[in-house]
Amino acid sequence: MKRLSLRKVTTEAKLLLIGIPVFIWTMLPIYHLFLFSISPKEAAFAGHLWPDHPTLRNFVIVFGEKHYYLSHFWLQMWNSFIIAVTVGILTLFVATSAAFAISRLKVKGGRAVMNMALFTYFIPAAFLAVPMYKTMGVYGLLNSQWALILAMLTIAAPYSIWVLKQASDKLPYELDEAARMDGASPLQLFRLVYLPLMMPSLVAIGTYALLLAWNEYLYAFLLLSKETQITLGVALGNFLAADDSPWELLMTTGLLYALPPAAIYYAFKRYMVGGLTAGAVKS
């Protein structure tokens, strides 16, 4: 029989004492979101813990685009998706190349780039929204989704470079030397040795950039204006423009909007494992 020591029990109890309130605190809004989405319009504000007549009608309306605010639901969901994925991929490309060049190839000026990367975060992104709007106008990119993609890339890249540089510094340098002696060019080193070993960090940074773009409201709202181009996040904001907002539909759409990031997170979580470099060098 397994006996728990008193110390173990108290530790467990302390953890539960903190864990349970945190769990409730986090889940309550999400539960409300869910409650709204299965309530009929007239019962939405009833305040019950469970609706008297739960219904999936809201989902039917959203999926069928059967409401004025939802006339481009699928297109806007797709916009959000394609923009987020593009931002994720471009950020990864820029940040990985930069981190590899600075950390592994030790190019001159690497330190300056790193310092500048950190410096960009001294100014809140919101302050840069108007200059960014103007810049995109100069390049003639307003009303193009590229405007939002490039803006998000600008915001996500410095942090990503910083994180990936730190992560690459932890890879043993002997691996590069071994690969060089084995005849690898810098590009082969990058592709065949560096990228596979950086996978956990790449997944983390890719997910970060993707979610940043997916959840972005301010820049998306400023830089995109056509109904057919905006992201779902901006479209959700438009719900509030009406005097009589259809809350149950807003919440239903919100719930659906939250699902893809969750799916992406769980799909890639298994790649975010440590210990990939185990066995490379004697530590």
Added chain:
Amino acid sequence: MASVSFQNIEKTFGSTKVIHGIGFDIHDGEFMVLVGPSGCGKSTLLRMLAGLEEISGGTIAIDGKVVNEMESKDRDIAMVFQSYALYPHMTVAENMAFSLKLRKANPKTIEERVAKAAKILNLDPYLKRYPRELSGGQRQRVAMGRAIVRDPKVFLFDEPLSNLDAKLRVAMRGEIKALHQRLKTTTVYVTHDQVEAMTMADRIVVMHDGRVEQIGTPLELYDRPGNLFVAQFIGSPAMNVIEGTVRRANGAAHVDAAKGVKWPLPGAAGADGQQVAYGIRPEHLSLAAAGASGSVPGEVVVVEPTGAETELVVQVGDEQIVLVTHGRPVVNPGDRIGLTVEPAMVHVFDRSTGQRIGG
């Protein structure tokens, strides 16, 4: 197979000069060991040969061809790193095949060469495993396998055994030696361990502070160390060195050390009155009865039996002299004894220059 030639090699890091004009040749098929204490520049020299470190001055040639400006990959050399540096995301077979794949060798050749190397190194059962699933010794063998499959002109080893435990180190020492005898590839091996150097090398380069102290076969270095540094670095336990003055009278000679201790000095080394360092290895001293004629009197301080041999520390004048004997002498700390010197095995060095005097 190839020869390697270093000519007047220099290396500076910033304003610090770490290698001061080194030159020597390594013959085709030779097992050359670079040995010296930490920071003597031996690894830097090896890395310059590997192409991982720029050459600040002088030339390095492989097979008569200067490689100073040549990329590592074009020098046709393979290196085994101290830390193994295996690719952790590749299996043992993939690790060994990596260089051939980069060279776009045909898959059949790759498979054959990997299989052959695996057989030589007894790695057959592990080909599908990842480095993290191997023991230290096995990883070390994979690192060697990675070098072997390339069939390079020169093998470089950078302290390959220093991460292994003592027992495994002795075993791997034998394996590397056997491998060299089998493949006959020119090998440059860096170590700080003089025992490794003595047991494995065809010839040894002893380095100190960025300079070559002496080059020679292990026994040459042991029998005729060119200077005090080599004398004390090669051999274990280290050579006893006693400072004194040569006294010659009536055809006999001795070295006068502190407290009136007289060390017998056979042969013609050293002029009367010369300040010298008198060297005698622990294994060339033997025990005699206290006061025996021709012996140096001393008092036993420590007795360390190891089974096969016994190590004694003896206080002679101001010096603590180490003696190693194969017997099991019945002595205890505090005993008065005599030490006799094997005359042919005395080394004499000039005290100011440290250079060997005489034959």
